[in-house]
Amino acid sequence: MASSSSSWTQTLLVFFFFALPMLCTSFNPDSPSDRRVLVLVDDLAIKSSHSTYLQSLTDRGYELDVKLATDPKLTLQSYGSYHYDALILFAPKVESLGGNLDAAAISDFVDSGHDLILAADETTSDTIREIASDCGVDFDEFEKAVVIDHVKYAITPLGDDHSLIAADNLIDSTVILGSQGIKEPILYRGLGHIVNPTSELGIKVLSASPSAYSGRVGAEITDLPNVSGASMALVSVVQARNNARIMISGSLELFSNQFFESSVQQSGSDDKFEKSGNQQFAVELTKWTLHERGHLKTSNVHHHKIGETNEPAMYRIADNARYSLGIQEWNGKDWQPYQADDVQLQFYMMSPYVLKTLSHDGKGLYFTEFQVPDVYGVFQFKVEYNRLGYTTLNLAKQIPVRPFRHDEYERFIPAAFPYYGASFSTMIAFFVFGIVFLYHK
Template identity: 65%
Template sequence: MSKLILCVFLTFTLIPLLCTSFSSDTPSDRRVLVLLDDFALKSSHSLYFNSLHSRGFDLEFKLADDPKIALQRYGQYLYDALILLCPTIERFGGSIDAAAILDFVDSGHDLIVAADSNASDLIREIATESGVDFDEDPAALVVDHSGYAVSASEGDHTLIASDDLIKSDVILGSKKIEASALLIYILIALCAAPVLFQGIGHSLNPSNSLVLKVLSASPSAYSANPKSKLASPPSLTGSTISLVSVIQARNNARILISGSLSLFSNRFFRSSVQKAGSPIKHDKSGNEQFLTEVSKWVFHERGHLKAVNVQHHKIGEADEPAMYRINDDLEYSVEIYEWSGTAWEPYVADDVQVQFYMMSPYVLKTLSTDGKGRYFTSFKVPDVYGVFQFKVEYHKLGYSTLSLSKQIPVRPFRHNEYERFIPAAYPYYGAAFSMMAGFFIFTAVHLYNK
């Protein structure tokens, strides 16, 4: 009896433990892994982390060389995004390496990389694979003798106050302005605080069309070792130097690469700034606003589109047919929404197009919109039969790519669907009947004429 009680006890205690020990942890939405060189960065960069946390992100901090870190378990990714604030790391701990991080991006996840003047070869490799090339000189910094930030000690002019931002409301955010407040807004825009930057510059791979400069250096900037005299012209000069760049991959994964770790720091967030040659001194730099807006784009809180309810049917009908006939009149519609950070809202634009495609587009139409997310158009099926596709390929700066396709065959008329007499064939009908009439007259004359 005691053995039976023991077996029952073990059954009801050990089995639940075994089930939980072998069950995979389902990653929660918006979970972010932050890899650091030193846990001191949690406090020195806390303002940036707090801004992410306030927007609903679940941040998990670990040292980059922690032997227990992993991006996936049992084939499932544990995180939605990855932030690398570990420029000096030579080798990641656990199962993470450069290939694992690139696979993470290839799986549709987002990435932020912050380098610095002492960036390791590992960080440089990740940046290179993403389409960004840091200056090869490990001692090089971006120097600007015209666009530097004025400070008590002038120093070597490596502390740059940059206001050369990408002109994209999707990436950097925008505010709807009332007409009466337009003048005030212009004055504020002219006096907007520049972004403080101190670090290494990079160039964009010309063969990679997916990389965009978000924060650029001024035409007077160059990349060199500020502690030594220039023996040869610097390899990176002027506005070709990118300070912060973003990439949107073809699978809509997004990457941000910065050449400065200090860009994210509390010190730069709170620091006052005055650009050389400007009489205006700002009480606070533009770093916090800049990084907040850019990170909203990187983490798909803005510029993220989805298409639903793709429909096509003959005009006057509601059901989608199995195939169309040449010269049918049809209607095509799709609903497109944009994520606002909290809800899906109708996306309104006038440049969404649909192709009726077979080897090449036979029909190209710009879709009309009702302002509530629905896009629609109508057209006549071309007089060519075969297997066609409805294709929507939407590429717009800052927005996620939409690629929709739906295949449909087009058949010719059946033999009993043609008109009895085709107007275009009247000359041929006349020739045939005139030939028959002539033959009848010739036969009658030949048989009965003496």
């Protein structure tokens, strides 16, 4: 028994010796990226037809849990704690989600700061449309409508159907789509949608061309399409006010192995590409959606009077103050100094009394100096940074500003010297007049 116990101890020691370093390198507690991802599909065949995309997530360290969307045991949380950090919904046909999942549960999931990737197609159910609508995106409701483009359709081995288009109208943002840029057209077959014009949070990432419209293939056009032209979005993203991110695509095939590997040529163009831009587009956009890029954090927020180091309990009018903070950006592996010239500080009470653009040292430290205005009350040091593709920074720190005390005023103000002179000259003149009046006739 003693030898058996000793062998088990040695086995455990060997396991921890080799496994612990691997666990430490694979999990970064400071990482803002999602790690536990639930993938819901309406057909398990998607695991093989979209394996390249799913494998790209696994290769980057994500833990995928692929389940049928109708699984009766589905749940996102228990006792107020969520089991997953992100949800990928590749189940356009599902009429009713399993377990305790519904549109309201998924909205709560996003409202709690988690991320969502949703893909649709021409068979999209009302449930999926409702989820997209809750996120500020409205799919075309015309039955069996798809995006059709008779000008920029795709010429591929998959066929020359004009509902298979070669889209290249991409957003100009290296934060969202990566610094390498996507040069190949993107194969797209599916629904068009409109980003709610009243929403300030929705962004069209891939738009249709001016010649595209939404309708049935082969059907005669008798009325104006519901959505058409460059105003029609193909793939959109939403960044909520709590910095949760949502990606919505009207095409599930966009993520498929077949579209990833297919050659593509846009109608009317002589350029033929051996491989479409789908894989690069899907991977880069997913990196942004899951916070591998464009995620900012602040540190070392500090303010003090110039010449001092400690934060005061309050400022006095006309004091000279210094404000500083650190801003870092997550690059997918670690935090790097963020560099920008458009970060601003407001010294705020009902409205900004001071608005200063922060300088930076190139190492992530932002700072500025200013004189406290000649107004007393309760102010705020406020930084509101909202830049396309980046998480929003909202910092506010309250500080009172007092007037001079009675013993802090200058005894003789240079600007008042004429009044001092007038007072003393009046007294001297009265003294001289009294002498003359009393002692001279």
